[in-house]
Amino acid sequence: MSQQVGVIKRINGSLVVAEGLKGAKTGDAVYIGELRLIGEVIRISGNLVALQCYEDTSGLSPGEPVIGSGAPLLAELGPGLIGEIFDGLERSEVEFWKLTGPFMRRGVKITPLRRDKKWYFEPGAKPGDEVGEGDVIGVVQESSIVEHRILVPAGLRGVIESIEEGSFTVDDTVAVLATPDGRSVPLKLVQYWPVRVPRPYxxxxxxxxxxxxxxxxxxxxxxxxxxxxxxxxxxxxxxxxxxxxxxxxxxxxxxxxxxxxxxxxxxxxxxxxxxxxxxxxxxxxxxxxxxxxxxxxxxxxxxxxxxxxxxxxxxxxxxxxxxxxxxxxxxxxxxxxxxxxxxxxxxxxxxxxxxxxxxxxxxxxxxxxxxxxxxxxxxxxxxxxxxxxxxxxxxxxxxxxxxxxxxxxxxxxxxxxxxxxxxxxxxxxxxxxxxFTRYVDALEGFWIKLDSQWKMYREKALAVLEEASRLEEIARVIGERALPNDQRLILLTAEIIKEGFLVQNAHHKVDTYCPPEKQVKLLKIMMGFHDFASELVRLGVPVERIRSLRSVAELLRLKEKERLEEIDSAYERVRKDLEKLKAEYQVAR
Ligand SMILES: Nc1ncnc2c1ncn2[C@@H]1O[C@H](COP(=O)(O)OP(=O)(O)O)[C@@H](O)[C@H]1O
Ligand SMILES: [Mg+2]
Incomplete structure (x- = not known):
């Protein structure tokens, strides 16, 4: 490909207009000015090309050259991605700091993946194997957690001519592919993909x-x-x-x-x-x-x-x-x-x-x-x-x-x-x-395995919260005590759901992460409480009596318990207390 060259005409912040650059296409990566700042072609009109520059353009002048890469902005993909901190152009922050400190970073050329590092490649295919795009030809243990699977790049297929186990840099050839059109294509640990194009599947x-x-x-x-x-x-x-x-x-x-x-x-x-x-x-x-x-x-x-x-x-x-x-x-x-x-x-x-x-x-x-x-x-x-x-x-x-x-x-x-x-x-x-979430139906299957009643608990809890927000408005005007008992119970349950379930402290040792099993259990217990308490309210038990039970106050802290059995036994205490109240009011009748 003949090299595309242009000349800067105007500069307006990150927008650079150049003349020339014959053959450049929208989305092509370009190198702007003497410093070779990275940019992209965003619009072409006649002989003029609008470029978006991704680096600071101060000091750039009309007349400086622009070089087209003839290719779109690419992501470099391969072992060495995990654990990196990149800037938006996939340049390693650590390398930057080593090279330039925090300031002068313009035009600095840093390859995304480290060139000197060797990775141990274990082949997963052998000579003679027929492979196509997306097939795994081997793996590299990239970090202690991630096994990096080396894939045949999109658009390639053929028969593996040779493949080698051992330590390689990302640029070394680990395998050679004989393609149907008679070429021998070296396969490396590194491959490229244009960032604006979704990868195929x-x-x-x-x-x-x-x-x-x-x-x-x-x-x-x-x-x-x-x-x-x-x-x-x-x-x-x-x-x-x-x-x-x-x-x-x-x-x-x-x-x-x-x-x-x-x-x-x-x-x-x-x-x-x-x-x-x-x-x-x-x-x-x-x-x-x-x-x-x-x-x-x-x-x-x-x-x-x-x-x-x-x-x-x-x-x-x-x-x-x-x-x-x-x-x-x-x-x-x-x-x-x-x-x-x-x-x-x-x-x-x-x-x-x-x-x-x-x-x-x-x-x-x-x-x-x-x-x-x-x-x-x-x-x-x-x-x-x-x-x-x-x-x-x-x-x-x-x-x-x-x-x-x-x-x-x-x-x-x-x-x-x-x-x-x-x-x-x-x-x-x-x-x-x-x-909101649009995934409730799609995900129901997961939760139902943990508790067949999950969907009912969830809907009921949301209904209680919604009803409570309506009642709070009324209570603000007439005072909570003027509300009928069944409505005051809605407010009490909503308070328990808010404090005991929705509020979650990111800095609390146990509460910071709540496994799904525990989420289901907490919700079930809160809705179980609500059902039982509703029954008492129908019997004439004042909500104040329910609220003042110590075991009910405990519901707010269940989220901090680590073991699920502790949650069960706390709920047992609530049930016992509510049973006692129930007996009292049944006798009174
Ligand atoms: N889940 C949480 N648990 C405890 N504190 C939180 C939680 N979420 C936010 N905060 C508090 O709110 C502050 C601001 O949060 P932050 O995430 O920085 O807000 P934003 O990104 O929306 O500007 C945090 O410093 C922290 O004190
Ligand atoms: Mg923020």
Whole structure:
């Protein structure tokens, strides 16, 4: 291919207009200026090409050259991804700091995967084997947790000519493939994929299992499926980051891709220093052994956030194709959408709502559509999933703004954070009246195995909470004591569900993670209490008598018990106390 060369005409922030670059296509990666800053072709009109530059353009001048790569922006995929902290262009933060310190990073060329490191490759195929795209030719133990499966890249098939066991760098040839058209293609540990193109799979399959997060309000009431999507909108300080970090730590995903789009200045610095140290409670090792971080450090321009999201999702799909359940966490998608707005504004496109481009909805939909549960390409029917969970930060907490309202249309689950709840220190501050999940029916099978009555408990608890919020309004006017007893019981049960179930302290040793079995048991006991207490109320027992029982107060603390038997015995005490009250009132009749 002849090299594409152009010349810079104008520079407007991250937007660079160049002349020339014959043959360049929209989406092609380009190197801009003497410093070879990384960018992408976003629009071509005649002889002029609009480029989005992902690095700081200050000091760049008209007349400097632009070189087209002739290929789209690619993700480099292979052993060495796990445990890395990359910037949005897949450059290692650690390498950056070694090379340049925190500041001068422009135009620095760092390959995503380390070139010097050797990986032990164990072949899973032998000479003479016929293989096609997506087949596993061998494995590398990448971290103590992750076995990296080396796949035949998409579009390739043939017969294995040779394959070798041993220590290799990502660039070494581990096998040679004889293709039907008579070529010998070397297979390496590294391969490439354009970040904006979803990776192919054999077929999508129905989602049927939850991503267990150990967070009760999420799993029990508003769960997300493995392969599904969830959005968590909320104003500043309402708990988006803490909730997503809890999910990163505790969810039963095999691999976590965490994309940080710098909410606050020091947040990324926190991630860089804290994440490598985070314990992985599920394995007893470090979280970094099964996680990849993409940090949009604040000295990269906003435009880079745009690319970083696709970079992260592409890496996730690559591990999905190996047969893993991958959780993608984006904090926050609003910062990503702002990058879209920034670029659109500089292109002088006609803005839609609040300056966002008209294609905002399309882009958000496309992003979330990259989630899914699939059978991967290849013979052995590997099943993997990508679950995408994104924070949304509406300015002023106003959910009607474009990014939030659009995201709410596409997300499978919505965890609506509520500033009032956060203010009252009800955490996670997920509003149970405004949140939803579209996965209840798909996931029912999982929960019913734990308790056949699960769906009934869940619906009943939600009904009690809803009714209670209506009654609270009335009680505010006429006073709680003026309400009839059955309604006061609704308020009492709702209080027990809120305090004893919905509120979950991320910093409490036991409460930080609640296994599904315990969630089901707690809910069952609370709804069992409600049924029994309703019976007493019908007999004329005042709610005050029920409320003042010590065993009932204990219901609020059951969540802190580690062993399920302790929960059972606490409930036995409640039953005994209620039986006693019942006997008293039956005699009185
Ligand atoms: N589940 C939780 N348990 C305990 N505290 C929480 C929880 N969620 C949020 N918080 C509190 O709220 C504060 C702000 O949360 P954060 O996630 O940083 O908000 P956001 O990302 O929405 O701006 C945290 O520093 C913490 O004190
Ligand atoms: Mg945050």
């Amino acid at each position: 054999r077929e999508r399959i129905p989602i049927d299992r939850p991503l267990i997060t150990g967070q009760r309000v999420i799993d029990t009431f508003f769960s997300v499926a493995k392969g599904g999507t969830a959005a968590i909108p909320g104003g500043f300080g309402s708990g988006k980051t803490i909730t997503l970090q809890q999910i990163a730590k505790w969810s039963d995903a095999d691999i976590v891709v965490y994309i940080g789009c710098g909410e606050r200045g020091n947040e990324m610095a926190d991630i860089l220093t804290n994440f490598p140290e985070l314990e992985d409670p599920r394995t007893g090792k470090k979280l970094i052994e099964r996680a990849i971080f993409i940090a949009n450090v604040s000295n990269l321009p906003v435009a880079a956030r745009e690319a970083s999201v696709y970079m992260g999702v592409t890496i996730a799909e690559y591990f999905r194709d190996q047969g893993y359940d991958v959780a993608v966490i984006i904090d926050s998608t609003s910062r990503w959408a702002e990058a879209l707005r920034d670029v659109s504004g500089r292109l002088e496109e006609i803005p839609a709502e609040e300056g966002y481009p008209a294609y905002l909805g399309e882009r958000i939909a496309e992003l979330y559509e990259r989630a899914g549960r699939v059978v991967a390409l290849g013979k052995d029917k590997r099943i993997g999933s990508v679950t995408i969970m994104g924070a949304v930060s509406p300015p002023g907490g106003d959910f009607s703004e474009p990014v939030t309202s659009t995201t709410m249309r596409f997300a499978g689950a919505l965890w609506a954070l509520d500033t009032d709840l956060a203010y009252r220190r009800h955490f996670p501050a997920i509003n149970w009246l405004r949140s």
